[in-house]
Amino acid sequence: MHLFYQPDSNLYELDEEEARHSSKVLRLNSGDIIYVTNGKGTLQKCVLNIQGKKAGYEVLESQIIERRPFSVHLAIAPTRKAERNEWMVEKMTEIGVERIDFMLTEHTNADTINRVVNLTRLNRIAAAAMKQSQQHYLPVITIGNKYEAFVKGVTGSEKLIAYVPDHNKVEHVFSKVKKGSGTTLLIGPEGDFSEKEVSLALDHGFSTVSLGPTRLRTETAAVAGCHAINLAQNIL
Template identity: 35%
Template sequence: MQLFFNPDISEKDKQVVFQRDESKHIVKVLRKKEGDILNITNGKGFVFTAEIIQADLKQCIARISSAEKQPPPPYYLHMIVAPTKMNDRYEWFLEKAVEIGVHEITPVICDHSERKKVKLERYERVLLSAMKQSLHYYFPKLNEPVTFKDLIEQGIEGSKLIAHCEDVNEKPYLQKKVHPWHRVNILIGPEGDFSKEEIEQARNTGWEQVSLGDSRLRTETAAIVACHTVAMVNQ
């Protein structure tokens, strides 16, 4: 099954008009023609079945024959992850997080962050490609980068968990702090980890410390381990 994307369609629409890039992909790359059937999502949980009625490189049009709403996942995972020095590592995290199951992502800029600027448009393309490849019907929310200080001052709903490498007395494994069908926010730091001041600030504002295991993990690896742990708890 191939999945296509159009964010503007709703269950009331009778046809869908694809933007130029998606039209070119459908007609030129995949060689779809009039009469072929497409499966489309709007990233809001709907999957549409539609028949191509105009196979044009600049504006492919399809007639919608059915629309079905897929149930949302039983939990909500918000990953708050510091950008990595090498941008391709962060993009790898984005791709794999979508495949495993993530609902919201926020890049966070910390004291030890070596990368403090990100290209959200590029990140959104990675998320979109991963959503279509993994046949998911909900497009993750990607937030603007936020500083650590501003983040912890926000009123965030659900469990607030911070994973760091400091040796402290009370740091249970993540799976012991994640509950099924619950909203969870997980904070992952940069390559140099969070500063001691940041860890203390997080603790003072209600963030609970957690461990991802005995190994010292890269930022993007730690983020994927966290995603997988939450997904497994909710199976």
């Protein structure tokens, strides 16, 4: 199934990049069947009409794809390298994530946030990953959230923070997921959360969890946590 992304369900035309991909990469022709999603659950079966560099389409059928009965929400202190932030967004989208919030912690370099987290580019990467993995909901991505305000504002989900105190053992995130409900997982920066930040999270109902026996990079931890939550929801 050839799936394309058009956020405006009433436009009936692929954007320039999608149009080029349809004709030059996929070698589709007028009359071919394509599917178009708006990233908000609408899926349209369409017939393609290529005219020069433009690719319009006529909608044959339209349906709403229901959201899954649980949600995965990752809040992450961004790494100092843009490509690592982009990689984690791509992989989490492929696995399945409803929301990704990049937050500022005590150990986050606020001066570099705009250099390493480009919201326009991240949304484009997420859209490509959504199509590649045959999904119909684009994750919400935000940047610049201050840690304290974010932690205080989380409601309506199982609240977890990836943090293992020295010489202590905590349960793996897999065992803390509640079937059919939302899960919010906090992932710290290089250098981890400060003791003050951990205490704040615990005071607001978060539970500490492990992501395994080895120390992970921020981007690896985010993807591992996202996968563990999805796995728990699908097999428990």
